[in-house]
Amino acid sequence: MNIIDKAVMNSYHDMRVKEFGEGTVEALGWLDKTSQLSRFAMLAGIGDMNNHSVLDVGCGYGDLREYLGERYPDLHYSGLDQAGAFLAxxxxxxxxPNTTFLLGDFFTAELPHTDYVLLSGSLNYKSSDPDFIYKMISKLFNACEIACGFNLLSKINDPGGILMAYDPDKIMNHCLTLTDNVVLHNQYCDGDFTVWMYRK
Incomplete structure (x- = not known):
C-alpha cells in the first residue's frame, strides 16, 4: 500500500469512528458484532493455541484477544496495528497476562516470528498495487512457525468503495505455492472466506 492508499483507509476509519463511536466494532468496519465473531470463530479453529505465541496482525481494538483467551487461556498474544488510537x-x-500490543505498519514492517499468525479483516482494503494481496499472504506465512490464518471478502456491495473482493480460487492457488497444506472455509458467512495455511 502506498501513502495514498493508507490515507484513504485512515480517513475511512475516522469517518466510521465519528459515526459509530470509538471502541465499536462498526468503527473497525464490521457490520455488527455477529459479523466480527463469525470470522473470529473460523480463525480460532486453526489449531490449539495453548502455550503458543499468537500474532494478531491489524488487531484493531484487540477483540480477538478476548475471543481466543476464552478458548486457549494459556496463549501468548501480541496485537499489531498501525493506528495508535485503536491500540489505546x-x-x-x-x-x-501474556498480552502485548505493538504499534507498527504491518504492510511494510518486518513481522515478528510467532507460532500462529492471524489476520481478520485487515486485508480487505483496495490497494494501488495489483499484487498487494499475494505479497501480504507470503509475508504473513513467512512469519509463522506453525500456521497462518486470514479472512478475505469474496463479494462486496459497493465495487466503487474502499473494500476489495477476491476470488477464493486465485487466493488458494497462491497459497499452494507456499505450502501444500492449505484449508479453505467459505460456508460460514455470505461473501467471506477464511484460509488456514500450515507449515507441516
Missing amino acids: VASERYQL
Whole structure:
C-alpha cells in the first residue's frame, strides 16, 4: 500500500469512528458484532493455541484477544496495528497476562516470528498495487512457525468503495505455492472466506 492508499483507509476509519463511536466494532468496519465473531470463530479453529505465541496482525481494538483467551487461556498474544488510537483502546480494554500490543505498519514492517499468525479483516482494503494481496499472504506465512490464518471478502456491495473482493480460487492457488497444506472455509458467512495455511 502506498501513502495514498493508507490515507484513504485512515480517513475511512475516522469517518466510521465519528459515526459509530470509538471502541465499536462498526468503527473497525464490521457490520455488527455477529459479523466480527463469525470470522473470529473460523480463525480460532486453526489449531490449539495453548502455550503458543499468537500474532494478531491489524488487531484493531484487540477483540480477538478476548475471543481466543476464552478458548486457549494459556496463549501468548501480541496485537499489531498501525493506528495508535485503536491500540489505546485495546491496551485499556485488555489488560491481561501474556498480552502485548505493538504499534507498527504491518504492510511494510518486518513481522515478528510467532507460532500462529492471524489476520481478520485487515486485508480487505483496495490497494494501488495489483499484487498487494499475494505479497501480504507470503509475508504473513513467512512469519509463522506453525500456521497462518486470514479472512478475505469474496463479494462486496459497493465495487466503487474502499473494500476489495477476491476470488477464493486465485487466493488458494497462491497459497499452494507456499505450502501444500492449505484449508479453505467459505460456508460460514455470505461473501467471506477464511484460509488456514500450515507449515507441516
